[in-house]
Amino acid sequence: MHKLIEKAKETHLLSKDELIELLCGDDTDTDLFAAADAVRRQYVGDGIHLRGLIEFSNFCRNDCCYCGLRRSNKIERYRIDEETIFKLAEHAACRMGLKTIVLQSGEDLYFDKEKMCRLIRRIKTLNTALTLSIGEKSLDEYQAYREAGADRFLLRIETTDQKLYGETNPGMSWEKRIECIVNLGRAGLEIGTGILVGLPEQTIESYADDILFFRQVNADMIGIGPFIPHPDTPLKNALGGSLKMALKVMALTRLLLPDINIPATTAMETLAPNGQLQALKAGANVIMPNVTLTQYRKHYELYPGKSTVGYTPDESLNAVKDKIASLGRFVAEDFGFHRRFQA
Numbered sequence: 001m002h003k004l005i006e007k008a009k010e011t012h013l014l015s016k017d018e019l020i021e022l023l024c025g026d027d028t029d030t031d032l033f034a035a036a037d038a039v040r041r042q043y044v045g046d047g048i049h050l051r052g053l054i055e056f057s058n059f060c061r062n063d064c065c066y067c068g069l070r071r072s073n074k075i076e077r078y079r080i081d082e083e084t085i086f087k088l089a090e091h092a093a094c095r096m097g098l099k100t101i102v103l104q105s106g107e108d109l110y111f112d113k114e115k116m117c118r119l120i121r122r123i124k125t126l127n128t129a130l131t132l133s134i135g136e137k138s139l140d141e142y143q144a145y146r147e148a149g150a151d152r153f154l155l156r157i158e159t160t161d162q163k164l165y166g167e168t169n170p171g172m173s174w175e176k177r178i179e180c181i182v183n184l185g186r187a188g189l190e191i192g193t194g195i196l197v198g199l200p201e202q203t204i205e206s207y208a209d210d211i212l213f214f215r216q217v218n219a220d221m222i223g224i225g226p227f228i229p230h231p232d233t234p235l236k237n238a239l240g241g242s243l244k245m246a247l248k249v250m251a252l253t254r255l256l257l258p259d260i261n262i263p264a265t266t267a268m269e270t271l272a273p274n275g276q277l278q279a280l281k282a283g284a285n286v287i288m289p290n291v292t293l294t295q296y297r298k299h300y301e302l303y304p305g306k307s308t309v310g311y312t313p314d315e316s317l318n319a320v321k322d323k324i325a326s327l328g329r330f331v332a333e334d335f336g337f338h339r340r341f342q343a
């Protein structure tokens with residue numbers, strides 16, 4: 001085995017140059033994925049945590065150049081009402097047995113602090129962990145969500161390349177993004193972040209920086225997705241990311257942050273029919289089955305071809321369970337908190 005993979009497996013430390021060497025190499029991928037799989041088993045075991053994803057609004061005030069929900073895009077916008085969101089969460093928690101609910105949306109100002117806190121308090125009566133993925137908010141809001149019962153928050157840095165971030169997120173600030181991620185921790189939420197892989201001009205060097213950034217901010221969860229160009233966005237003609245590079249960045253993230261939660265992302269599955277299976281064999285230990293009503297899914301088009309469009313919540317869960325069974329792994333029965341947050 002390559003000496004750097006050996007080193008990462010034992011010490012969970014690599015320098016930027018060492019990360020770059022492994023990201024560039026092609027012949028070491030099989031060993032890299034196997035090492036990440038072994039570290040995953042050693043630190044977080046064979047159980048796979050399921051997080052039921054509810055895409056509750058596609059309104060967004062931002063204009064990210066890669067995202068199909070960007071404000072300039074003329075799409076049919078929807079907001080699921082509070083009662084229906086609660087019913088979906090109830091179905092996921094009480095019928096499907098999911099231990100975490102994830103509420104995700106564009107940055108929709110309609111769901112203000114008061115509305116979100118009310119929803120959080122209601123969902124938390126279901127004996128489930130709760131993750132939010134609703135964008136940049138003030139520290140005061142993050143604290144209020146935490147007090148209302150939210151456990152975790154996902155906010156990807158998208159890229160630590162400040163110039164590229166500025167170009168692909170017009171009107172947004174890279175410093176503010178980082179401050180928000182740090183504030184999640186201050187508010188007592190589990191910190192979820194992550195990146196897109198394959199934005200135009202994104203470099204191997206920047207992936208190395210990204211992985212070191214994940215350690216620096218003490219991330220509890222890291223989501224890595226290949227960028228998939230959306231035809232109605234400024235980046236429609238871009239090449240997009242490869243599954244392989246996304247898996248490599250993910251595997252190295254597992255080696256350097258051995259005990260965190262890492263999802264096999266929907267974008268990986270969208271690029272290849274066995275994308276999530278490959279991820280689960282290269283360091284991932286989480287899947288987020290979509291539990292949004294079928295009628296809304298086609299309007300939550302972050303990128304085209306999203307593998308969950310057209311299915312019902314029960315169908316999505318069954319597909320995920322089949323995958324897990326085919327691997328000889330099992331669905332974890334606990335809430336799946338990062339070690340730092342276990343009571």
Ligand code: SAH
Pocket residue numbers: 066067068104105106107133134135136154155156158195196225226227228229230267302303
């Ligand atoms: N608005 C919230 C969450 C919704 S978007 C937020 O900004 O945090 C969730 C994630 O989808 C984003 O963080 C981004 O990394 C990913 N995404 C957006 N467009 C994409 C594309 N074209 N291909 C792949 N992933 C994309």
